[in-house]
Amino acid sequence: MAVNPQAMRSLLKVxxxxxxxxxxxxxxxxxxxxxxxxxxxFQFREKGAGCLHGKExxxxxxxxxxxxxxxxxxxxVNDDIELAVKINADGVHIxxxxxxxxxVRRKIGSKILGVSxxxxxxxxxxxxxxxxxxxxxxxxxxxTKADAKAVQGLxxxxxxxxxxxxxxxxxxxxxxxxxxSPLIEAGADGVSVISAISQADSPxxxxxxxxxxxxxxxxxx
Ligand code: 3NM
Numbered sequence: 001m002a003v004n005p006q007a008m009r010s011l012l013k014v015x016x017x018x019x020x021x022x023x024x025x026x027x028x029x030x031x032x033x034x035x036x037x038x039x040x041x042f043q044f045r046e047k048g049a050g051c052l053h054g055k056e057x058x059x060x061x062x063x064x065x066x067x068x069x070x071x072x073x074x075x076x077v078n079d080d081i082e083l084a085v086k087i088n089a090d091g092v093h094i095x096x097x098x099x100x101x102x103x104v105r106r107k108i109g110s111k112i113l114g115v116s117x118x119x120x121x122x123x124x125x126x127x128x129x130x131x132x133x134x135x136x137x138x139x140x141x142x143x144t145k146a147d148a149k150a151v152q153g154l155x156x157x158x159x160x161x162x163x164x165x166x167x168x169x170x171x172x173x174x175x176x177x178x179x180x181s182p183l184i185e186a187g188a189d190g191v192s193v194i195s196a197i198s199q200a201d202s203p204x205x206x207x208x209x210x211x212x213x214x215x216x217x218x219x220x221x
Pocket of ligand 1: 136138141142144145148172173174175192196
């Protein structure tokens, strides 16, 4: 763990994830609008049919990173540790098919490390190997990730918190401002979304609505 857990929890509130294939508008404009709306963390996830590679990918990453920097939003890179280190991103997010978290931790030093987990055992391993936060999903049905696992609802999150696992947790998969509340009530520190913001007519309004729905529950907790 490299980041103070309390600081990590605040960053996870509205965690926007996006790559060029998720947007119907210019990705830079989408990110700028999402930041205006109140996102707290950003992940560059350049995946799927028609995604950018090599220099083009790096060039978009740098443009989006510069936008995040202007507003002090930490910039996380999905999977691509080499790119994250090369451009000095603020962190990386990895899944179970990537290198082990302890290997990645050694490569990235004190940058933020997020790990996707789907079981108690994976969660415990990620914690032991130095994750700053874990991502769990899909909470609800999603069409954004073709190889998403079975929908898990709030079952796993509830199990984690009942076992007194205190690591910062973010949920992902099919989350919108309408269905975010139960996730926060069940113990998540925030929501990760792609399409709820990237495909919205107004990414700014969509981000603001998500922020309100998360914050409303946290204030009452
Ligand atoms: N990971 P949307 S679901 C990137 O379950 C990703 O680990 C998932 O997109 C997981 O907010 C998912 O549009 C897609 O549903 C999230």
